[in-house]
Amino acid sequence: MKDKATKMMHILSAKQFDRPFLESICELTDVIRRLDKTRDGLRYLKGLLSHQRAMLYFTQPSTRTFLSFQSACHILGVASSEIRDSSTSSERKGESINDSLRTFSSYVDLIIMRTPVPGLCDEIAKLLDDTPRPVPIINAGSGPDEHPTQALLDIYTLARSFRKNGGIDGKTVLMVGDLKRGRTIRSLARLLALYKDVKMIFSSPKDFSISDDLRKHLTEKGVRFEESTEFREHLKSADAIYMTRVQDEYDIAGEQKPVNYENYHLTYDCLDIIKPEAVIMHPMPRRKEIDPRIDDDRRAKYWRQERNGMWTRVALITKVLGADKNIILPEL
Template identity: 40%
Template sequence: MLKGRHLIKPSDFSVSEIDEICSLAEQIIVDPTSFQDVCRGKILATLFFEPSTRTRLSFEAAMLHLGGAVEGFSDAANSSTSKGESLADTIRTVSSYVDVIAMRNPKEGAALVASRYAECPVINAGDGGHFHPTQTLTDMLTIRALKGGFEGHTIGFCGDLKFGRTVHSLTEAMSRYKNNKFIFISPKELAVPEYITEYLDSVGVPYTTAERLESVIGDVDILYMTRVQKERFFNEQDYIRLKDSYILDRQKMTLAAKNMIVLHPLPRVNEISPEVDDDPRAAYFKQVKYGMYVRMALIAKLVGAL
């Protein structure tokens, strides 16, 4: 039973619960009109202390498509935190008005703090470089739709693996399924954190590392590209030096398998050339639509509408 639960990290939900959410999302995709009133009378708060386009708008669209209402802010400057109010007090206040909160915050662990003071479910919409579990659900729904399931995949993560919260979340989630393995492709400065590799070692999930995309692209079933995130760098010179480390173009795509898919949490800068967009293996804009559907399923479950 998911009603009233918080979603702070992917492991908060069991494998069977993730399957339940994805199955509901698939039902919504097939017949969205059957779900257009299930959240009537419910309110979602979107508290975004950090910029967002897809995540915030997809949450808001999801609730509106379910017949519910939305309130919140897209800029911390428009909230009382700009006056010095603590996160705990903000959450205590907002959760007394609404039925569910989706929150993005640049500080790692902020969502966990929020869940301790909230009177309603809290959904982590990204906390710094830590976790982004609803993007993980989006990625998993896309994988299930396009690859048929969650098992037996070689997943290549490319780009900023140090600060990439979507990478950390999806690695943790997909490691729970059988016969998956990972290839981490990055410069040394942006390598996946040790806590991720230590976790994979502890559960016996195989992984390798590489510094050249061309050397491994032919081995992957799913290529997950990421943006080098300027906002995560303290030193702008380091960002400038690393920002163009990996660019996926048509030439590199010729080295990939015919049934490989390319995912990206977006936004992109120049790590995927626009010439790749027309390739049938490019699935990142399909992810955008799947993101709304999976958030519809999640919200409906957490507020007890379904």
């Protein structure tokens, strides 16, 4: 039992990824996207895990991440069940969350979990590891805490955008917006620190700068970074511009002063300033951070980034369920 549990691969935090892992996910994703080009390739993918079942346990609403994971399951032929409302019958009947999740685990081979409760994924992973039939957990976002698969898709998008341009190493990445509460930025910065000579510029309103723990982590790792309340002046030097929105769903009414975000919006005229080979990213959904007219510019990568999210999740699921070794290019 213990032996089995040790071999179980949970995806709980971006902190568990090292560079070889990131590179293997990028390579897997590349092959999967090649397979997507043909009907035969798609059918091969659909057969890979068609004997397996996943539960999408999403008690924190997220249409985008839910659909991305569900589509990843569809691509691999994995049948999926879903819980999207925490006020389900069992809980109304007084059941503990531990009992609920152990029950769900008994029906499936994988639990993909999004919850407003920080640390819950880790707790459930530990609980299941102690049972005779543990299943892997993938953290699909745990409150303001972790969102490891967002970080993966961001890395993949950067790596592929810079493929013919030396990769991520040596690049300057400008991260903009609410850097205090956005878990996306926190995870991405940590992963970028795994690459060589990356320079990060954090541009945010004064009260929304990066957290102390991230500042400390980057300093310890010897990463070059700069914090600034300016935005436009950094556009010229950035290889990647990562825009984010204000995370006001975490606001407590009345506690936060309204911030004038307009200075941190990518307006249409910015296109003249930024490098011709730069990439523009956004974890989406956006509000007014990026002018929709920018969508048609070839440097805009945020739509591709969304679709990359689906493909990297396909790659991750194959890895977690041990089917990554069967992801091979079709014979030519």
